[in-house]
Amino acid sequence: MNEKRAQILATALKLFVTNGFHATPTSKIAKEAGVATGTLFHHFKTKEELINTLYLETKGEMTQSLSTKVEEQETIKGKLRQIFFNAIHWAVNHTNHQLFYSQFSNSAFISNLTRKLGHQRFQFIYDILKQGQEKEILKPISIDLMFEAIDGTLNGITKYLIEHPEKITDEQCLESAFALYWDTLKG
Structure with a gap:
């Protein structure tokens, strides 16, 4: 670049x-x-082009991190657990990117095309959710709704961890956070 x-x-x-x-x-x-x-x-x-580019690049970096070691996991829960902990580690190590994503992911400044392109980067998560539903492991609800629920849960958890950095190494806190995330999904 x-x-x-x-x-x-x-x-x-x-x-x-x-x-x-x-x-x-x-x-x-x-x-x-x-x-x-x-x-x-x-x-x-334009400034709008700048913010849309930043949004897509942030999503690209996030996606690369989220997908790390996911395919090595054998179960749906294991894959989603890996995504969860990848997301936590990415967010606390890229605080400004995480705050930007949280602040602007639903902003009117992000064009519909950019939002669509950004969403496509998470297709691997949609695929895992669909597999989980097909195996009757996950709730039989709209995949889009399920994705939004876990995205919101992850954003809330990462916001909490960024505001309480001492909790980032608290295994019990992280396991409780994962249980909250998993409860959102499991059937």
Whole structure:
């Protein structure tokens, strides 16, 4: 990735999380990124394009992390457990990305096309949920609803862990959090 483009994205991430979309002018992003405003607009035609690009790149990084070692698991519960702990580790190690995802995943600033492309990156999770339903392990409800329920649960848990970093190494807390997540899914 182009170094200036990467710097713009990293700066935008920090500023969007800290200040929100409206309170983050492109001039401030460019200044803090150490590039000319023209350079920012060379890489991103609009602020909306910038935030949509950041959203897709965040989803891409998250997806790569979430899928780690999932296929090594033999059971549906094992696969979903792996996704859960991958999500927790990713969120606490990429706090600004997690906060950005939580803050902007339902935002009007994210285009429908970007949202659709981002959602496609989670197709492997949808496939696992569908397999779990076919094996009558998971609740027989809409896969979209189930995905939203676990996404919301994970966002709540990661928010809690980010706000209470001492709990990140508390095995009992993490196991209780997984039990909450699993209870959302199991049939």
